[in-house]
Amino acid sequence: MVDDPQPEQELPPLDTLAARLEYLFDTIRPTSEELSAADEAGRRYTNKEIADKINLTAAETGVTISAAYIGELRRGVASDPRTSHVRALAAAFGVNSGYFVDDAAARRTQEQITLLSELRRMDVKQVALRQVLADNGLSAGDTQLIEQMVARLRAVAEGVSPSTTGAVRDDRR
Structure with missing residues (x-):
């Protein structure tokens, strides 16, 4: 039997809301429809872009958020967001809102994102x-x-x- 030259990628721990949010910023990229001609494909979302995505649906959801608050959540300065903010952040990244509050859901989401990334590369x-x-x-x-x-x-x-x-x-x- 041949040794596996590529060991399975170790998934980073997602033990805080800040770590979970940062993981999404690290792995999920804007779609081609969200990018302008001047934008670099494959770049990361900015706090402002995620805030704008959430605020665009404010008429339907009643939820608004600022880029500064998203930055505070990412740094762990703010760590207890309203449930509506959690749902809005999840929707903006296209993940289940359970990702932010349930360890098993976070691990499943992480594995799905890893698989999707592999599908894109291979x-x-x-x-x-x-x-x-x-x-x-x-x-x-x-x-x-x-x-x-x-x-x-x-x-x-x-x-x-x-x-x-x-x-x-x-x-x-």
Whole structure:
């Protein structure tokens, strides 16, 4: 069996509201619809942008918040927000409001965000394969071996010599 070269990523502890909120700022990025042409893709939200998202729905929710207050929550200066603020922050980031108050919900949300980030970085088919293999009880090492076999089979099917790094075609067809 092959050792897993990439150990599972350790998730940061989310033991305070500030840590949970900071984790969202660290991992969730503005969508392409939220970015202007001058904005850098993949950048972090600002306190003001999250406050603006919340305040845009104030007519429906009755909740407003300031960028300064969000900053205080992130730093732990303010640590006991109103329930309506918790719900609004969760909605702004697209997570369940239980994330802020329940450890199990926070861990599940963290795992889902990690999986979504991996899906964005990798070929979705490869991630789906990993999930199927893991669901069937295969170890990380076994999963890696199967991924390598699939990559080699794909290369052979495409007529690329698996012993090379890519561009040589097998003309024996």
